[in-house]
Amino acid sequence: MSADKNNDDVVRTTGLTKVFRDFWLREKVTAVQSLDLNIRSGEVYGLLGPNGSGKSTTLKMILGLLYPTRGRVTVFGASPSDVRTKARIGFLPEESYLYPFLDANETLDYYGRLFGQPRKERKRRIGMLLDMVGLTGSAYRRIGEYSKGMQRRIGMAQALINDPDLLILDEPTSGMDPLAARQFKDLITELSRRGKTLILSSHLLADTEDVCDRVGILFAGQLRTEGTLEDLLSQASLTQIVTERLDDATRDAVRRVLAKSDTQVISIESPKDKLEALFLRIVRQAQTRYRTADSVKTGEVAQFLRASPEETGRKVIEELLAGPETVTPVTDKPPPSPLPSQPKPDSGVIAELMSEAEEAKSPLPQSEATRPTPKIERRTDEAVDRSVIDELTHGDGSEDR
Amino acid sequence: MRNIWAVTRQTFIQCLRTRIMVVFCVLLVVCVLGIGFKMTGDGTLKGRIQTFLSYSISLTQLLLCLITIFLTTGIITADIRHKYVFTVVSKPLARWQYVLGRWCGVVGMMGLLLVMALGSIYLLSQHIRKQPTRIERKSVSSLMQRKKMDPDRLGVENEIFAARETYLPEPPNIEKTLQQKIKQLIEEKGKDNLIRDYIKKMVPDEAKAEKVFDHPKMRQKAFREIELVLREQITEEARQAQTGKAIGLTFTGLKPASADESLLQIRYKLNPFKSSKTTLAGAWQIVNPDGPTGPPQYRSDSAKMTSSFMLDPRLVSKEGRLTVFYINLQPGTIVKIQPGDVVVLQRVGSFESNLVRAGLLILLRLMFLAAVSVLFGVFLSFPITCLAVMMIFTTGMASGFIQDATRLPKKTEPSTFEYFSHYLVKGIFVAVPTLSRTSASDSLVDGEYIAPKTLLREYLVTFKQPGTDSGRFWQTMGLEIQAGIGLRTLLTLVIGWLIFRRRELAGIN
Incomplete structure (x- = not known):
């Protein structure tokens, strides 16, 4: 109703x-x-x-x-x-x-x-x-x-x-x-x-x-x-570009390219996980190890409150339990993005950036440990x-x- | 209805889990058992049972009244103070349903406690009833014979474990005597002189008295007053018996005699008039207006003390009439019998049914106290509510005393303070009912029948002639309508709801 x-x-x-x-x-x-x-x-x-x-x-x-x-x-x-x-x-x-x-x-x-x-x-x-x-x-x-x-x-x-x-x-x-x-x-x-x-x-x-x-x-x-x-x-005056981890040479190249177009770089740094996300990941891992009593079902949305029986509610929980990624809420509506109305990046700058980055690319492969998470936090504190x-x-x- | 039931049920559970309730219940059980097994009364079995019934029922009533006040007040004020009410009234529950549900829950709980308490009292009284009397203990061989004759045993069976209706005598018929007296006075003095003398007595100033006499309406009024004075005098005389003279009393409305009718008793109190005699000798002659006359009962009774003796039930006529003559045999002493000093008691029901009706009377008081607690609890704090309800409770219980103490003096001109206190108390008793009017314990102790009409009067309304009692609710058409406790309970609840309806349940945190 x-x-x-x-x-x-x-x-x-x-x-x-x-x-x-x-x-x-x-x-x-x-x-x-x-x-x-x-x-x-x-x-x-x-x-x-x-x-x-x-x-x-x-x-x-x-x-x-x-x-x-x-x-x-x-x-x-x-x-x-x-x-x-x-x-x-x-x-x-x-x-x-x-x-x-x-x-x-x-x-x-x-x-x-x-x-x-x-x-x-x-x-x-x-x-x-x-x-x-x-x-x-x-x-x-x-x-x-x-x-x-x-x-x-x-x-x-x-x-x-x-x-x-x-x-x-x-x-x-x-x-x-x-x-x-x-x-x-x-x-x-x-x-x-x-x-x-x-x-x-x-x-x-x-x-x-x-x-x-x-x-x-x-x-x-x-x-x-x-x-x-x-x-x-939304902060219309700022642009955020998210890539896989960049080495120092690539970062310098990015700075140079941006400097050419008179763009001031405020910061280039690796994104950090939220403490909440870290906490949830660790607790959930522990929960799956010790599946006892109520903890098995805890958090599952009651059937009479679900949008469609079984599926959506479970999906939320499954995503939650999936691991290190931070959660994007399941919703029919377009999720309110942390930087929703960022201006479209200038294609010329991007192309130049890409070519310089290729040149400066380090031969060293990235280790698993330093690889950033495939999904990033929907909103980051730094961005807001x-x-x-x-x-x-x-x-x-x-x-x- | 479902909502009210939900709140009632929840209140019931809440009552069961409240510490104050446990404390009172333990106290109740200990006291009732203590009274039952330890109190001996005057040493007779009848006295022991009467003492047990009197104390245990009074105590039960008092404790239940206190539990009702504390419990209802505690529940309602805690709901508001601890904000439990937020989650309750934000549900589809109208505020009147909350008020009614809470009240019903407490009353239901009290009803259950009352049933348990009265049930225990009944079982204990039956246990004591089976104990032997002093005479029964003396000889086992002639037990059956003694049981029939033993006055203690007869008293237990006929005066306690019975429900007896009380009949008052008809007022003495003095009309004929009054007319004769008036006629005689007129013949002696002449009507005008009689009136003039009376006015002169009432108005000492002669000029004024003459002025009053000249007024035809005042003359009529004075003659009516003379009639009234004479009527009072003759009535008083009819209630007095000089040595060797008799006072006749007629009782009507009794149940005609039947085979199973084993109890008819006369209870009386004799007052020596202007004498210090402590013992009065006299005889009682009981007459069936249609038939036989019983043998005279010669008795010597203590003055101003209640005495009684059994009557043959066959002396009641088919129309339910019974005539009693008291003959004064005490030399040199006039005996006076005030209205209500002589009553006839007749068994009309069982002790058990009377106990149920006594329970209903006690429950009515609890209902009223719960309603008053709800009324104050919805806008006052716990201690203030308790204090207010306790004051109303004690005022209601002491209503007779308070009203007597503040009655306007008849013989002297009342002072301003007397007027003030009299009308203040009258005002208070418009709202506060007379809680002591019908005593459940007194009725059970004396085996007095609690009639359904008494219950109806206590629950709903009383219609009676004006001026016979204070605390009237309103007066109209020459008839006084006095609201019963039940009706006042309902009104109290409605006022409580109206206040709660407009009450803001949240404030500044």
Whole structure:
């Protein structure tokens, strides 16, 4: 199911303002100010901002947990407190707000009941979700005894129990180890493929960057900028050429060629693997060696949440487990490239470069160890100018609202 | 409905896993067992059972009320304080469903505890019932014979393990006497003089008194007042018996005698009028208006103490009438019988069915307390909510005392403070129900029948003549309508929902 036919916006806020007042009704803080958001069906929207920027307050107004002081918010064209609207929403709060005296099974059963799911269907979904989040072995342990990461995972499972059309995730990867965080991101990608709308609030930029189609940056309750990652992150003034490893002679030749055309070389260096990718590779290798208990299935997207049964979900996982390559999320949509709108390289310069490189080529063969990985990171930190985001998201250390 | 059930079920599980609940349950079990096996009462079997029932049921009621307050308050405030409510109300659950589900869960749990507690009390009381009385212990050979005659055993069987309806006597018929008295006074003084004298007594200023007398409407009013004063005097006289004189009391609405009717009892309290006598000699003559007259019962009773004796059930007429005469045989003493001092008790049901109805009365209080806890819990913190509900609970339990203490004085002009406290308390009891009106433990201890109409009155509404009791909900058409505890519970829940509906569940973190 997607958004209403006549209205493609799943979430729409108009002049949304939230002022918190004290006991004497004096204005205490303006958490959100004149916020206009249009979140479209099927997109992954990232709400970024430092602590105290109003991300959580915005989400809580979208969920009907807070009432706007001014302005209006609609979800699927209706009020957020409408029960029919809420039936289409999944929500993962910023912390585990689950009953500590219930175990994972009971927790999911309770939330499944609130959606009026029949017993058989509830059981089926609970089993699949517990498998997906890797908690089958701890299904009968009370949530109060869980680690923070486990609580986040069961929190995610409860948010997905109804196979929601709109999934609201508040700081979804906080408290998670990199492996679980990666699985989360894969899940988000998979849900996006199914046409679900996702709103993600985070101050972890890497998380958002990996999965979001569009982001909005909040600061002091106001939307400072909004757009696709492509628009926000492209650096039209720079060109990056990626080749196999070059020896010193070739590098010099490249410099000479570029100097001839008055192009300033900023840096020529071997790309580095991301620490996240390295971590994932090592852990996955260990996992395949010790295939025990839940770890075998952990991370596999629950069948009822997959785009097409079996295939796509498995594909994501298989790619994840494949080895040293960094992962490119499987998606029907063209992936937002890290340098998406680089200007086309000048063909003359390239031809000259190539010929000089041939001449300067060292006779020594490259060893396996120094050979760069065939696939490169989709986005590299070096390639992205974060100055805009960093400046805007530089927190003042205050608590998140 | 499914949503309410989901929340109810979850609340039930939550209650079971709460430490406070375990603590109270252990306390309840220990206390009930302790009372059952250790308390002996006045040494008789009847006294032991009465003491056990009184203490155990009162304690059960008190502990369950406390558990209900702490548990409901704890659940609701923790949901909001720890933000568990975020994940619940963001699901397709209307807020009224949450409120109702939580309330139902607690009430269901309390109902289960109540059943278990009353079940244990019943089993223990049956165990004590089987113990021999003092007389039964003395001789085994004539046990059967003694069982029939043993007053302790009879008391246990007929006064505790029975459900007896209480009948009050009809007010004395004084109309004829009143008319005769008025006629006599008019003949003696003349009507105008009678009225003038009365006005002069009421209004000491002679000029003013004459002015009042000149007004025809005031003359009529004064004559009505004379009638009222005379009526009160004659009624008082009808309730008094000089030595050798009798007071007649008629009871109606009793069940006519039948073969299985084995219990009819008269319970009374005698008051010496302007005398310090501690023992009063007298005789009771019971008359069936249609048939036989029973033999007179000569008795010597302690003054102002409750006494009783059994009656032959055949003395009740086919129309359910019974006439009782008390003859004062105490030389030089006038005996006075106030309304309610003499009652007839008749078995109309079993102890078991009475126990069930007593349970329903206790449950009603728990329902009310759970609703009040929900009401305050949705917008106040745990300690403040507990304090507020405890205050309401104690005010409701002490309602009789509070209302008596703040009643306006009849003989003197009330002070400003008395007016203030009287109307303040009246206002409070519009919202707070009288929780002590029907005592489940008193009814069971005395084997008093808890009638379905009593339950209906407690759960829904009471219609009665105005001014007979305070705490009325509204008054219309000369009839006072007093909301029952059940109706107030419903209203409390609705107010709780309205507050919760507008409540912002998140704040500044």
